[in-house]
Amino acid sequence: METLSDTDLIVYAHCLDHPGQSSQDLAASAALDEAEVRRSVARLLDAHLLVTADAAHGPSAPLHAVSPEAAAARVAAPVEETIRRQRQQLSQARAQLSRFLPVYLDRERSLNAVRVVDNVVEVRHLLNKASQWCRTEVRSAQPGGGARKPEAMDEALDRDRAMLRRGIRLRTLYHHTARFNGPSQSYVSAASQLGAEYRTVYDLFGRLIVFDQELAFLQARDDEFGAVVVREKSMIAYLTEIFDRTWHTAQPFSDAPSAGLEGTARELHQPILRLLAAGLKDEALARRLGMSLRTTRRHIATIMQDLGATSRFQAGVIAAQRGLLDR
Numbered sequence: 001m002e003t004l005s006d007t008d009l010i011v012y013a014h015c016l017d018h019p020g021q022s023s024q025d026l027a028a029s030a031a032l033d034e035a036e037v038r039r040s041v042a043r044l045l046d047a048h049l050l051v052t053a054d055a056a057h058g059p060s061a062p063l064h065a066v067s068p069e070a071a072a073a074r075v076a077a078p079v080e081e082t083i084r085r086q087r088q089q090l091s092q093a094r095a096q097l098s099r100f101l102p103v104y105l106d107r108e109r110s111l112n113a114v115r116v117v118d119n120v121v122e123v124r125h126l127l128n129k130a131s132q133w134c135r136t137e138v139r140s141a142q143p144g145g146g147a148r149k150p151e152a153m154d155e156a157l158d159r160d161r162a163m164l165r166r167g168i169r170l171r172t173l174y175h176h177t178a179r180f181n182g183p184s185q186s187y188v189s190a191a192s193q194l195g196a197e198y199r200t201v202y203d204l205f206g207r208l209i210v211f212d213q214e215l216a217f218l219q220a221r222d223d224e225f226g227a228v229v230v231r232e233k234s235m236i237a238y239l240t241e242i243f244d245r246t247w248h249t250a251q252p253f254s255d256a257p258s259a260g261l262e263g264t265a266r267e268l269h270q271p272i273l274r275l276l277a278a279g280l281k282d283e284a285l286a287r288r289l290g291m292s293l294r295t296t297r298r299h300i301a302t303i304m305q306d307l308g309a310t311s312r313f314q315a316g317v318i319a320a321q322r323g324l325l326d327r
Contacts, residue, residue: 002043004043004044004047007036008044008049010040011026011030011032012049012065014026015044015050016065019062019064019065020063022060022062022063023041026063041063048070048071048075049065049068051066052064113231113232114228114229114232116226116229117226117229118220119225119226124155126217127209130211130215130217132162135212136169136212137171137213138170138209138210138212139171139172139208139243139244140171140172140173140210141173141204141246142173142178143174143287143290153183153187160196164195170191171247172196172197172198172199173201173247174188174199174204175289177289178200178253179253199247199250199252200253201249201250202270202289203275203288204288205242206218208239210243213236213240214231214233216229216231216235217230218239268289268291269299269302269303269306271289272285272296272299272303273319275288275289276312276316277316282297
């Protein structure tokens with residue numbers, strides 16, 4: 001369809017006001033050049049904004065204006081039919097190709113049981129691909145209070161929405177410190193409304209995502225952007241069991257303000273005391289509890305003040321005497 005011009009608007013309006021005129025009559029009554037009117041009429045007929053009962057469509061044929069909605073429907077009909085056929089062909093092709101997926105996955109598992117991917121772009125591509133093929137459930141553990149880059153969280157939320165709409169169950173574990181993280185609170189709120197489930201624990205075993213108990217992603221050692229992709233069945237079963245045991249003892253997610261900010265913060269003192277007594281350094285303790293080093297040291301200072309201790313050793317002795325390590 002050609003691009004319509006201002007002249008076409010004038011001719012169309014004139015046909016609305018004077019139905020049944022020919023292009024010759026129209027040119028005379030509208031004081032327009034007859035050749036220009038004929039070209040305009042041809043464009044309007046092609047756009048289905050004008051119709052004529054005469055098959056010849058000659059200069060003497062009576063013209064009648066049609067509503068833009070009706071014209072749009074006639075223009076769209078063949079396009080929509082083409083799209084419908086193409087979608088049907090695409091659906092048939094996917095159905096045929098999906099029959100080959102189990103064979104491919106079995107071979108890929110045997111050939112690439114454990115694979116290290118150190119490129120964040122490829123990791124995201126593999127995660128997107130896994131979420132598209134997922135059929136039943138996703139288990140994930142996100143240490144570090146749930147703090148991730150905004151673009152990564154947006155991409156993850158898009159993946160979660162698509163899976164939840166397909167009826168896939170999503171379960172995620174966070175550190176308790178995620179309750180203090182604004183972006184994590186917003187993320188959990190948005191996904192929970194769609195049916196996702198979230199729980200928190202003090203001490204989380206590490207970053208993990210398991211799709212359908214068939215494909216797992218672990219964070220590569222000391223690499224924030226890399227991942228270890230696992231397809232070996234026994235290893236995935238082991239990782240799934242670790243997740244499920246932790247899930248059963250975890251607490252439902254609630255942000256710190258609604259749960260009581262002060263109480264939530266002081267709940268962290270018990271695991272901090274236990275880890276201090278076990279001899280963990282500040283850096284290791286911070287990683288285990290998903291806190292920054294500065295926040296960890298602030299909690300330790302508060303604990304020592306509450307116990308009236310002047311050293312960490314004395315704090316451990318006092319905590320043991322009071323039975324705080326056995327709670």
